[in-house]
Amino acid sequence: MIHPNTELKYINCEQGNGIVATRLIPAGTITWVKDSLDREFTLEDIQNFEPALQNIIETYTFRNNKGNYVLCWDNGRFVNHSFKANCVATPYGFELAIRDIQPGEQITNDYGYLNIVAPFETSDEGTLRKVVYPDDLLTYHKHWDKQIQSVFFQINKVEQALMPFLSEQTIQKIEQILNMETALDSILLNYYDAELVNSN
Numbered sequence: 001m002i003h004p005n006t007e008l009k010y011i012n013c014e015q016g017n018g019i020v021a022t023r024l025i026p027a028g029t030i031t032w033v034k035d036s037l038d039r040e041f042t043l044e045d046i047q048n049f050e051p052a053l054q055n056i057i058e059t060y061t062f063r064n065n066k067g068n069y070v071l072c073w074d075n076g077r078f079v080n081h082s083f084k085a086n087c088v089a090t091p092y093g094f095e096l097a098i099r100d101i102q103p104g105e106q107i108t109n110d111y112g113y114l115n116i117v118a119p120f121e122t123s124d125e126g127t128l129r130k131v132v133y134p135d136d137l138l139t140y141h142k143h144w145d146k147q148i149q150s151v152f153f154q155i156n157k158v159e160q161a162l163m164p165f166l167s168e169q170t171i172q173k174i175e176q177i178l179n180m181e182t183a184l185d186s187i188l189l190n191y192y193d194a195e196l197v198n199s200n
């Protein structure tokens with residue numbers, strides 16, 4: 001579920017639609033939660049779909065650490081990629097704003113941590129990275145861990161409209177981290193390692 005203070009909007013001919021903030025979304029805000037309405041498909045499921053449905057899966061899903069394809073039921077599926085993303089995924093099934101997101105600003109994440117199937121080039125944002133690769137999580141997880149660390153302890157200091165959609169287990173985990181009872185896990189836990197998964 002995408003944050004309620006957002007709306008679907010046409011961005012440009014290259015990106016198509018995207019999600020923009022309708023109000024200020026402060027750093028540390030949970031901007032997306034994988035909720036019980038989101039659908040998860042195995043590769044076998046997808047292979048049994050008609051080509052048109054397979055195209056939808058290819059366009060609008062991301063892969064989790066099991067290699068399953070997750071389809072957001074709401075506008076969350078329209079969040080666009082940016083190498084200068086203002087949100088980052090955590091290993092707990094939700095994303096965080098890593099800086100204040102202003103009204104009218106697009107909500108973005110980095111597709112490099114979404115276990116994409118094949119590399120793709122994206123528009124030049126003035127960064128060293130020009131291509132998103134399937135193994136970007138292995139390369140950049142420490143950078144994303146630092147981003148998560150920089151805002152995680154703001155979670156209980158800002159309004160959290162999506163908190164009711166987190167599982168009790170996830171809420172307990174957040175509380176343990178905030179109380180310094182356990183350490184933050186690395187975003188590397190989101191990585192899909194095909195060999196490891198297939199061996200279990």
